Amino acid sequence: MNAHVEHAEAEIFQKYFWSTDHKVIAMQYLFTGMAMALIGGFFAYVFRMQLGFPNQHVPGYGLVTPGRYNALVTMHGSIMIFWVAMPVLIAAFGNFLIPLMVGCDDMAFPRINRLSYQIFLLSALVLLSSFLVKGGPFGGAWTAYPPLSAVGSYNLTPIGATLWLVAVALEFVAFLLGGINFTVTTMNSRAPGMKMYDIPLVIWMIVLASVIFMASVGPLVAGAIMLLFDQTVSTGFFDPSRGGDPLLWQHLFWFFGHPEVYVVLLPAMGIVAEVLTVFARKKMFGYKTVLYTTWAVGFLSFVVWAHHQFVAGIDPRMANIFSVTTLLISVPVTEMVFLYIATLYGGSIHLDTPMLWALAFIAEFMIGGVTGIFLGSSGTDIYLHDTYFIIAHFHYTFVPIAIIAVFAGITFWYPKMFGRMLNETLGKIHFWGTVAAFNVIFIPLFITGTAGDQRRVYSYAQFAELSRPALQHLRTTSTIALLVMLSFQFVFLFNFFWSLRSGKPAGTNPWRSTTLEWTVPSPPPHGNFAVLPTVYRGPYEYGVPGRADDFFPQNVPD
Amino acid sequence: MLERYLTAASTYAHSIDHLFILIALVVGFWLIAAEGMMFALVFKFRAKDGRPTQYITGEEPQLKRWISIPHYIIIVCDIVILAGAVMVWYNIKQVLPPADVTVRVIGQQWAWSFQQPGPDGVLDTADDIRTVGELHVMVNTTYRFELLSRDVVHSFAVPAFRLKQDALPGRTITGWFRPNRVGTYDIQCTQMCGIGHAMMAGRIVVETPQDHAAWLLRNTDPPVAVEQAPAVSPAMGDSLAAMAAVRR
Numbered sequence: 046m047n048a049h050v051e052h053a054e055a056e057i058f059q060k061y062f063w064s065t066d067h068k069v070i071a072m073q074y075l076f077t078g079m080a081m082a083l084i085g086g087f088f089a090y091v092f093r094m095q096l097g098f099p100n101q102h103v104p105g106y107g108l109v110t111p112g113r114y115n116a117l118v119t120m121h122g123s124i125m126i127f128w129v130a131m132p133v134l135i136a137a138f139g140n141f142l143i144p145l146m147v148g149c150d151d152m153a154f155p156r157i158n159r160l161s162y163q164i165f166l167l168s169a170l171v172l173l174s175s176f177l178v179k180g181g182p183f184g185g186a187w188t189a190y191p192p193l194s195a196v197g198s199y200n201l202t203p204i205g206a207t208l209w210l211v212a213v214a215l216e217f218v219a220f221l222l223g224g225i226n227f228t229v230t231t232m233n234s235r236a237p238g239m240k241m242y243d244i245p246l247v248i249w250m251i252v253l254a255s256v257i258f259m260a261s262v263g264p265l266v267a268g269a270i271m272l273l274f275d276q277t278v279s280t281g282f283f284d285p286s287r288g289g290d291p292l293l294w295q296h297l298f299w300f301f302g303h304p305e306v307y308v309v310l311l312p313a314m315g316i317v318a319e320v321l322t323v324f325a326r327k328k329m330f331g332y333k334t335v336l337y338t339t340w341a342v343g344f345l346s347f348v349v350w351a352h353h354q355f356v357a358g359i360d361p362r363m364a365n366i367f368s369v370t371t372l373l374i375s376v377p378v379t380e381m382v383f384l385y386i387a388t389l390y391g392g393s394i395h396l397d398t399p400m401l402w403a404l405a406f407i408a409e410f411m412i413g414g415v416t417g418i419f420l421g422s423s424g425t426d427i428y429l430h431d432t433y434f435i436i437a438h439f440h441y442t443f444v445p446i447a448i449i450a451v452f453a454g455i456t457f458w459y460p461k462m463f464g465r466m467l468n469e470t471l472g473k474i475h476f477w478g479t480v481a482a483f484n485v486i487f488i489p490l491f492i493t494g495t496a497g498d499q500r501r502v503y504s505y506a507q508f509a510e511l512s513r514p515a516l517q518h519l520r521t522t523s524t525i526a527l528l529v530m531l532s533f534q535f536v537f538l539f540n541f542f543w544s545l546r547s548g549k550p551a552g553t554n555p556w557r558s559t560t561l562e563w564t565v566p567s568p569p570p571h572g573n574f575a576v577l578p579t580v581y582r583g584p585y586e587y588g589v590p591g592r593a594d595d596f597f598p599q600n601v602p603d
Numbered sequence: 604m605l606e607r608y609l610t611a612a613s614t615y616a617h618s619i620d621h622l623f624i625l626i627a628l629v630v631g632f633w634l635i636a637a638e639g640m641m642f643a644l645v646f647k648f649r650a651k652d653g654r655p656t657q658y659i660t661g662e663e664p665q666l667k668r669w670i671s672i673p674h675y676i677i678i679v680c681d682i683v684i685l686a687g688a689v690m691v692w693y694n695i696k697q698v699l700p701p702a703d704v705t706v707r708v709i710g711q712q713w714a715w716s717f718q719q720p721g722p723d724g725v726l727d728t729a730d731d732i733r734t735v736g737e738l739h740v741m742v743n744t745t746y747r748f749e750l751l752s753r754d755v756v757h758s759f760a761v762p763a764f765r766l767k768q769d770a771l772p773g774r775t776i777t778g779w780f781r782p783n784r785v786g787t788y789d790i791q792c793t794q795m796c797g798i799g800h801a802m803m804a805g806r807i808v809v810e811t812p813q814d815h816a817a818w819l820l821r822n823t824d825p826p827v828a829v830e831q832a833p834a835v836s837p838a839m840g841d842s843l844a845a846m847a848a849v850r851r
Contacts, residue, residue, distance in 0.1 A: 111798045111799065111800070111801060111802075112798040114801075115795070115797075115798060115800070184797075184798070185795055185797070186795040188795075190755075190756050190794070190795070191755075192754065192755045192756070192772060193755040193756065193795065193796060193797060196755075199712065199754055199755050199797055200797060201797065201798060285771075285772050285773020285774070286772075286773065290773070291756060291771055291772065291773070292771065325648070325656070326650075326656040327656055327657075327659070328658060328659060328660060328661075329661070330659065330660075330661035330666075331660075331661030331662070331667070331670075332660075332661065334661065355692075356696075356758065356767050356768050356769055357756075357769045357771075358768070358769045358770075358771045358774065358776050361692070361696040361697045362697060364692055364696065365689050365692065365693075368685060368688050368689060368692070369685060372681045372684065372685050372688075373681070375677070375681060376674070376677070376678060376681070379674065379677055380670070380674055382637070383637070383670045383673065383674065384661065384670065386637065386640055386641045386644065387661065387666070387669065387670055388661075389641065389644040389645060389648060390644055390648065390657075390659070390666075391648060391656065391657030391659050392648045392656050392657070393648065393649075393650045393651070393654060393655070393656040394645055394648050394649050394650055395650045396645075396649070404641070404645060407641060408638060408641060408642075411634055411637055411638060412634065415630035415631075415633065415634045416630075418626055418629075418630050418684060419623065419626050419627075419630075422622065422626060422684055422685070422687070422688030423688050423689065423691075423692040423696075424618070424619060424622045424687065424688040424689070424690070424691030424692045424695070425619060425622050425623050425626060425688065425691075427619060427691075427692070427695060427696070427765060427766070427767050428605075428619050428623075428762070428765040428767065430767055430793070431758060431760075431767070431793035431794065432793070492608070495605060495608050495609075496608035496609050497608070497609050497762035497789070497791075499760065499791050499792075499793040500793070500795075501795045501800060502800060502801040503801050504801050505801075507801065507802055507804035508789045508791065508804055509787075509789055509806075510609060510762060510763070510788070510789045511789070587656055587658075588655055588656035588657060588658045589658055590658055595655065595656055
């Protein structure tokens with residue numbers, strides 16, 4: 046082995062695994078997130094097979110026992126939120142887009158950025174390692190309510206429960222480091238001339254999401270350590286027989302858990318704003334109003350957490366207060382969605398694949414939004430709490446967020462990331478297959494939830510009201526639709542990897558967009574800008590009267 | 604609407620169902636309006652040669668009206684829904700109507716057990732009737748329940764009653780229900796409680812006064828049976844034994 050090869054190997058390692066370049070770190074997050082999405086999707090396939098075709102051998106897995114079922118739903122939830130939605134929406138898009146869109150060469154703290162990914166990778170490995178330990182992975186739901194999560198003889202997965210907790214805590218550390226970076230870079234490293242109201246919405250939203258995350262996660266990190274002590278050194282923070290209180294965990298968890306919904310929603314809204322304006326060739330309708338509603342949502346998201354606990358044994362009078370705040374949050378969110386719809390007015394709408402995803406996001410997210418009213422209203426929540434109605438509701442928010450908006454973002458920025466265009470026909474096949482199947486998965490679950498199906502139950506055989514054939518048909522329909530949706534993802538994977546080599550060369554600005562990332566070569570070189578840009582206007586100047594082109598890039602002088 | 608899927612068997616089931624319908628009508632209207640508006644705009648403003656895009660900032664008062672007026676109406680709708688939600692909640696969860704009978708409901712991994720007064724009508728006396736997996740109640744009688752958990756968090760749910768309340772170790776949570784329809788209904792545990800969660804089923808049997816009296820009599824004969832064997836159904840007994848075996 047000569048020194049030359051060794052040197053080249055070191056270079057590859059340096060470039061792809063030890064890089065401080067924000068674009069490489071973004072790709073690390075993106076590919077890790079995609080790999081975790083495959084795992085989380087596989088789990089959904091396994092437990093939906095058990096529900097659709099009870100007690101049969103699941104191809105590729107085997108028999109689903111109650112213990113395994115609990116572990117699968119717990120891991121599906123944890124992975125999709127913490128190891129898919131967050132790394133892809135915030136970390137991958139945040140890392141890739143922030144320096145490119147605010148016009149600087151890299152993140153403010155590149156080495157903290159690298160550390161952030163490394164800790165994130167470690168957290169994923171810790172989580173996956175729980176599949177190898179005695180007792181298997183934690184099965185006490187992604188909310189990990191004690192005493193079930195705290196006591197090994199209750200959950201029967203003592204090692205898995207601890208590994209889950211450590212993994213989640215490490216993941217939080219990774220995103221705290223990332224959040225600091227995103228906020229500081231956006232505030233301090235903007236191109237000359239880029240005023241606060243010239244920042245593209247996606248950047249604003251990633252930054253606000255990071256701020257919300259950093260402000261809400263503290264109590265849960267503390268809670269996680271208390272729970273870890275309860276598990277390992279027999280403290281009694283959540284043990285009532287020793288003066289602790291299990292409800293305390295629920296408050297700490299949901300004080301973070303509800304803002305977390307908006308932590309992932311906001312970047313998705315941001316991505317959709319970028320795509321919508323480009324393909325409608327329209328200025329954002331009420332840019333500042335969108336921003337103000339985002340702040341309002343961010344603030345309100347801190348005062349709604351107990352709507353997860355209406356029937357948890359909190360003082361019943363509290364439910365009224367949290368019902369009011371919860372319905373209040375519908376005011377800014379509705380405003381935001383209306384502004385997005387209004388942006389279409391007077392546009393010139395091109396239905397390319399990214400635009401289809403963006404429109405689907407709005408259409409599907411509205412269903413998720415309005416069904417939330419049933420659950421935020423304390424009266425109906427008594428019945429619907431912990432049923433499949435809520436499963437269907439939050440999948441109508443999280444699938445648009447973590448799947449549909451992510452596909453909008455990937456199909457939109459793929460040319461910039463890899464310098465090639467994705468195949469448009471395959472993109473449309475993937476789009477229609479995914480979105481149509483998605484609705485067929487979850488609309489039946491609204492009905493089974495309304496009929497009383499409770500969550501996290503591997504079999505309804507014990508319940509006379511629920512083991513009726515009519516309900517089983519709905520569950521089976523949902524499972525079949527999931528199989529369809531999952532199989533269409535292979536179209537995407539093929540398109541993604543095939544286009545890396547064989548896609549049409551993208552050029553600098555294939556979508557004729559105005560923001561700064563489209564002024565650099567695709568893919569952008571190390572250091573991004575040959576000459577650091579100057580910004581002269583806001584991000585969405587389409588159809589400016591008196592100009593030959595219908596777009597007016599941010600960096601072009603008047 | 605809910606009754607198409609599931610019987611309503613308690614006095615407050617209908618108030619929850621009505622609230623559900625109210626919300627469905629209000630949000631259904633807005634959902635259809637907003638989706639319709641969106642698809643109409645996509646169709647009307649699809650790209651056409653020679654039609655330039657309009658330069659609209661969103662500050663124009665005559666356009667902003669299209670957002671702000673619906674928005675004010677939505678705030679009114681929110682208030683209507685809230686009023687309904689709080690009213691229903693208040694009647695079910697915040698007030699305790701005078702109870703005819705008080706029963707104790709105990710959740711544990713993985714069974715519901717019940718303690719109810721015997722012929723003397725008083726809880727915690729020697730003639731109490733203890734059952735596992737089955738609660739017998741009398742129709743048109745207001746029951747107060749004291750909900751306990753022996754180990755982890757459970758949730759006592761009777762879908763036909765539209766009743767749901769978490770059981771927490773270390774506290775006693777009170778609530779009430781008044782069954783108004785004779786029949787046998789499912790009891791669920793709706794809070795993840797370990798590997799037997801799906802097995803934590805029970806039945807609530809709503810009986811006519813005559814049937815209930817007969818059941819009471821059956822279960823207090825021989826008189827003063829303190830440590831009476833619980834009335835476990837065979838299926839329930841099997842699953843419990845299986846669970847216990849799994850738990851080592």
